[in-house]
Amino acid sequence: MRDEYGVYRNKTFCGDSRCKEIIDSRKFDRNRRKKESKKAKGVLHRGVRSRVRNRILRRDNAECVFCGLRGPGNVQIxxxxxxxxxxxxxxxxxxxxxxxxxxxVHLDMDRYEKFLLEIAIRRENEHSGREKL
Incomplete structure (x- = not known):
């Protein structure tokens, strides 16, 4: 419904596939612009640098601290x-x-934080002096 100023109000999805495509396209464009803005401001975090990631994988033998699953393709930092x-x-x-x-872990960060900190600090101490980040 358009008001006297040409602004649409009460935007709802009517169920038509064309309407959905327009809404999805606008959301995609808005999210892309937001991401580009953050990147330009230098606040977009894109994960751990490769050099640091590889060092941590070597330190931990590319093994999950919980279940022991191994391999660079199976684990994350x-x-x-x-x-x-x-x-x-x-x-x-x-x-x-x-x-x-x-x-x-992400479902209950508080429960695991202390445990993970202890492991990370112990592993860092064991490997201190060998490599720098």
Whole structure:
């Protein structure tokens, strides 16, 4: 419904596939512009740098700290203290974890944070002096 100023109000999805395509396209464009803006401002976080990631994988033998699943294609690098909360890409804050356990940790971060910090710090101490991030 268009008001006297030409602005549409009460935008709802009518069920028509063309309407859905228009809505999806606009959302995609809006999200793309938002991402480009963050990238231009330097605030878009794209994950752990390859060099750091590879160092952590070597340190942890590319093995999940929970279940022991191994292999670079099977594990991910997890920030114990999230970047959004000031966590850094440093060894003491990074741990190797498989996809399933990564999801489990994110469902209850408070439960696992202390455990993961202890493991990461112990592993860093064991490997200190060998390599720098």
């Amino acid at each position: 997890h920030h114990i203290v999230p970047v959004s909360e000031g966590g850094k890409d440093i060894g003491e804050n990074l741990i190797t974890i498989c996809s399933d356990d990564h999801n489990m």
